[in-house]
Amino acid sequence: MNLNTARCFTALVLGMVFLPAKAGLAQLVLFDYDFESAPIGPGIPSPLFPIQGGGDLVLNSEVTDTGGPDGSNSFKRTWDSTNSGEGYTAGFGAFGVGASSGYPLTGGLPGSRNPANYLFEADLQLTGHVSDTPVRFDIVSFDPYFESRFGIDLNNDSEFNGSAQVWDFSVFPTISPQDDDYVHVSFTLDAPNPFADPGVPEPYFDNSLVIFWIVIHDHSGFGNGPNKMLNIDNVRLIFLAPEPSSAALLALGTLAMLLLHRRTH
Numbered sequence: 001m002n003l004n005t006a007r008c009f010t011a012l013v014l015g016m017v018f019l020p021a022k023a024g025l026a027q028l029v030l031f032d033y034d035f036e037s038a039p040i041g042p043g044i045p046s047p048l049f050p051i052q053g054g055g056d057l058v059l060n061s062e063v064t065d066t067g068g069p070d071g072s073n074s075f076k077r078t079w080d081s082t083n084s085g086e087g088y089t090a091g092f093g094a095f096g097v098g099a100s101s102g103y104p105l106t107g108g109l110p111g112s113r114n115p116a117n118y119l120f121e122a123d124l125q126l127t128g129h130v131s132d133t134p135v136r137f138d139i140v141s142f143d144p145y146f147e148s149r150f151g152i153d154l155n156n157d158s159e160f161n162g163s164a165q166v167w168d169f170s171v172f173p174t175i176s177p178q179d180d181d182y183v184h185v186s187f188t189l190d191a192p193n194p195f196a197d198p199g200v201p202e203p204y205f206d207n208s209l210v211i212f213w214i215v216i217h218d219h220s221g222f223g224n225g226p227n228k229m230l231n232i233d234n235v236r237l238i239f240l241a242p243e244p245s246s247a248a249l250l251a252l253g254t255l256a257m258l259l260l261h262r263r264t265h
Contacts, residue, residue, distance in 0.1 A: 033235040055088025069182040074233040093214030104207040112207040115189035127229035133172035134221030138214040141167040
């Protein structure tokens with residue numbers, strides 16, 4: 001290391017130790033569905049996709065311009081399940097964020113392979129639910145290169161170019177039937193019991209995955225009857241960049257100072 005390099009390294013490390021972190025560096029928003037750019041009115045805004053199965057469910061979807069927690073846009077669903085029986089399921093979801101080995105999540109920042117460093121959050125308002133756990137959030141993570149990466153032909157087509165779901169889990173947030181105000185839901189992606197497609201040796205998380213999010217509302221959470229509602233806003237995935245420890249930074253600073261001292265004496 002030459003003298004100029006040592007000086008630059010010393011300045012960089014001392015700046016990391018003594019200067020406060022700039023706003024926004026500790027958190028990186030990977031996606032944010034706040035529906036502010038979605039057209040107001042009936043229908044499901046792109047890129048959301050609908051999920052519905054079983055039962056005679058009368059379901060309406062729209063983007064509202066005042067339904068959010070702060071009076072902003074939101075995505076709203078209302079339905080009548082009076083004649084739907086006990087078998088109905090509905091929901092919606094969207095592509096969250098995609099990556100590959102060449103273009104990893106966060107650009108490959110330190111900690112990006114640890115699911116505990118990713119925070120999913122959403123604001124949710126419900127009406128007509130009959131359970132304390134009325135909705136289900138699913139996080140579905142694909143490895144688009146699973147077959148070629150591991151040499152496992154899951155679909156038996158002898159081409160080894162298929163994908164697989166490798167880190168999936170569900171979360172049931174607690175929302176009392178008496179609570180009809182907005183509730184903030186948040187959880188990290190380090191699920192205790194994730195699951196994967198059959199044939200995947202074990203679930204795994206990596207910074208080269210493609211991540212989807214899904215919300216499910218069904219009979220178990222809402223029962224049968226009219227005037228059911230789900231309002232959602234501010235659906236985000238945030239990378240919480242781990243900060244270097246003070247001890248590590250001080251050690252780097254000491255090393256830089258020693259290198260500079262040796263070069264100048």
